[in-house]
Amino acid sequence: xxxxxxxxxxxxxxxxxxxxxxxxxxxxxxxxxxAKPRVEAFVQRLHELGWIEGRxxxxxxxxxxxxxxxxxxxxxxxxxxxxxxxxTAGASPVAAAKRATSLIPxxxxxxxxxxxxxxxxxxxxxxxxxxxxxxxxPDLAAKRLEIAREALNGLARLAIMADSGASGAMxxxxxxxxxxxxxxxxxxxxxxxxxxxxxPAFTTLRERAxxxxxxxxxxxxxxxxxIVTLALGAWLPTVFGERENVDAGGLxxxxxxxxxxxxxxxxxxxxxxxxxxxADIPVEQPTNFELVINIKTAKALGLTIPPTLLSRAxxxxx
Numbered sequence: 001x002x003x004x005x006x007x008x009x010x011x012x013x014x015x016x017x018x019x020x021x022x023x024x025x026x027x028x029x030x031x032x033x034x035a036k037p038r039v040e041a042f043v044q045r046l047h048e049l050g051w052i053e054g055r056x057x058x059x060x061x062x063x064x065x066x067x068x069x070x071x072x073x074x075x076x077x078x079x080x081x082x083x084x085x086x087x088t089a090g091a092s093p094v095a096a097a098k099r100a101t102s103l104i105p106x107x108x109x110x111x112x113x114x115x116x117x118x119x120x121x122x123x124x125x126x127x128x129x130x131x132x133x134x135x136x137x138p139d140l141a142a143k144r145l146e147i148a149r150e151a152l153n154g155l156a157r158l159a160i161m162a163d164s165g166a167s168g169a170m171x172x173x174x175x176x177x178x179x180x181x182x183x184x185x186x187x188x189x190x191x192x193x194x195x196x197x198x199x200p201a202f203t204t205l206r207e208r209a210x211x212x213x214x215x216x217x218x219x220x221x222x223x224x225x226x227i228v229t230l231a232l233g234a235w236l237p238t239v240f241g242e243r244e245n246v247d248a249g250g251l252x253x254x255x256x257x258x259x260x261x262x263x264x265x266x267x268x269x270x271x272x273x274x275x276x277x278x279a280d281i282p283v284e285q286p287t288n289f290e291l292v293i294n295i296k297t298a299k300a301l302g303l304t305i306p307p308t309l310l311s312r313a314x315x316x317x318x
Contacts, residue, residue, distance in 0.1 A: 045266035066222020091168035108132030112168025159209035256286035
């Protein structure tokens with residue numbers, strides 16, 4: 001299996017003359033280091049299904065490194081290359097691909113709420129040229145908040161951070177806000193669109209929150225270390241949807257296993273490369289969820305996580 005990076009990219013000119021092998025455009029919106037396990041899971045599953053990189057399939061890798069301004073540029077390039085399918089993740093990157101082409105099949109490995117964000121008509125009948133796997137971001141918001149309240153005895157005020165330019169993240173923010181309202185929990189909304197807006201967002205808190213719920217999207221994921229560092233400096237426990245953020249120092253996460261979603265996305269690509277139309281492939285739901293808790297971070301914040309919660313965790317980072 002080829003590793004990600006420049007060495008793994010086949011020059012288009014080299015295989016343009018032999019289009020007997022299909023070309024997959026793999027557009028990763030987050031940064032290279034974090035996405036490596038996801039890409040490896042995707043490529044490995046393709047291999048298992050008979051698609052050997054460099055022999056029976058070519059892969060064009062593109063990385064946005066969390067820079068939202070590059071999304072349109074990348075999908076335009078993949079469209080010009082006339083790849084056979086575009087694979088990406090996140091509502092905003094998928095929307096950019098949708099705007100760029102109505103002909104090339106698009107598979108999203110992760111999308112917070114593909115129906116709510118208008119990417120597909122329905123889960124059972126997506127229609128058009130798009131299908132993939134739902135992340136269930138808004139659907140799991142209440143569960144994450146429930147876990148946060150269990151972990152943080154005395155949680156009375158909540159801050160919610162989201163990229164206001166990401167439709168999926170904003171849907172999740174609204175769901176968290178609605179759930180908090182039902183619980184009588186005051187919230188502070190921190191809307192960002194660029195990295196340089198993250199630090200100023202923290203300065204507006206000034207002890208107005210007991211925890212920070214961070215809605216997942218490429219911008220947030222690419223700046224996870226920055227966010228976690230600022231949160232620790234402000235003595236704020238953080239709640240995420242993806243494990244990588246807890247590996248980086250966040251307190252806890254609950255959500256789908258993202259590499260598993262990328263692995264399953266390869267199965268959808270296999271169907272498309274063998275002739276099935278995206279419109280005829282139902283959007284799939286995640287089946288593998290994980291609760292991850294960082295005890296090292298908890299100790300740094302002076303927190304004691306209830307043993308009952310630790311016993312339910314799928315992974316505990318010491």
